[in-house]
Amino acid sequence: MTASSIRRTTAKSRIAAVGAIAVAGALILTGCGDQTDDSKETPKNGDGSKAAAPLADKLPKEIKDSGVIRVGSDIAYPPIEFKDDSGKTVGVDPDLAAAMGKQLGVEFKFENGTFDTLLTGLRSDRYDIAMSAMTDNKDRQNGIDSETGKKVGEGVDFVDYLSAGVSIYTKAGDDKGIKGWEDLCGKKIAVQRNTVSHDLAKAQAKECGDKKLTIESFDNDQQAQTRVRAGGADAGSADFPVAVYAVETSGGGKDFQLVGDQVEAAPYGIAVAKDQAQLRDALKAALDAIVKSGEYDKILSKWGVEQGKLDEITINGGK
Structure with missing residues (x-):
């Protein structure tokens, strides 16, 4: 892909x-x-x-x-x-x-x-x-x-x-210029292991060439969120309902923001x-x-x- x-x-x-x-x-x-x-x-x-x-x-x-x-x-x-x-x-x-x-x-x-x-x-x-x-x-x-x-x-x-579908989120007010998956080249993304977000990140990494996309994968999505919140990753990705929930609730709605549209809607x-x-x-x-x-x-x-x-x-x- x-x-x-x-x-x-x-x-x-x-x-x-x-x-x-x-x-x-x-x-x-x-x-x-x-x-x-x-x-x-x-x-x-x-x-x-x-x-x-x-x-x-x-x-x-x-x-x-x-x-x-x-x-x-x-x-x-x-x-x-x-x-x-x-x-x-x-x-x-x-x-x-x-x-x-x-x-x-x-x-x-x-x-x-x-x-x-x-x-x-x-x-x-x-x-x-x-x-x-x-x-x-x-x-x-x-x-x-x-x-x-x-x-x-x-x-x-x-x-x-x-x-x-699947969404990308970043720290609130600091999207690092990320508007979509193609903007992740040269950046670091945090995802939950063996999810569709992980698959999409690996597919995007193959398209980045010398401008490497670094992927950090975790046992669960909350660990990935923690990494982004702490500034250890430029962005995170999760299923859209989960990403939205994190944006609305984490830090009283002040920790994260969604960037771009959700992709790959599937059952x-x-x-x-x-x-x-x-x-x-x-x-x-x-x-x-x-x-x-x-x-x-x-x-x-x-x-x-x-x-x-x-x-x-x-x-x-x-x-």
């Missing part, structure tokens, strides 16, 4: 909506434990017995019997998933998972991990699914390393549920192992149900990401 091939989409109209999240009191925290409990319980009847879940029979028997879907997630990516002041896991993904859980009669239990290990954890059966603002693309579907082009695994299926997907088609289809059915009920729209609006709404829940819709 060259810099000139990057698809651009207008970003500005969503900033105010995401800024409303800060008013709701959701703040970025840096500490994450090894495992979290989103405290979402399966619905119960008035007598305390488990309420009927309309889509429970669509689940594989072992998951239905256990009552739990283990979710691998990098819980440091607000507003998609992060910890609030009380240490509770909150955000777009936990809310969608809780709504899906009511349909399926199970608890989605979020377990924290670094983003670049989530698919490995899925392959090793540590997790049942990975739900972590993960962009659905053909390389991940086919188990291909995007940098080397080599096969590294059997790949995964995705149940797509949101669309988002986020829930990753499921290739041999778990029944679970994949159950998740799609649950998402279809909350779309139909209107709960999907309410959750996206709550977190200011309603412009990422998909018109249809799809499987493997990424390119």
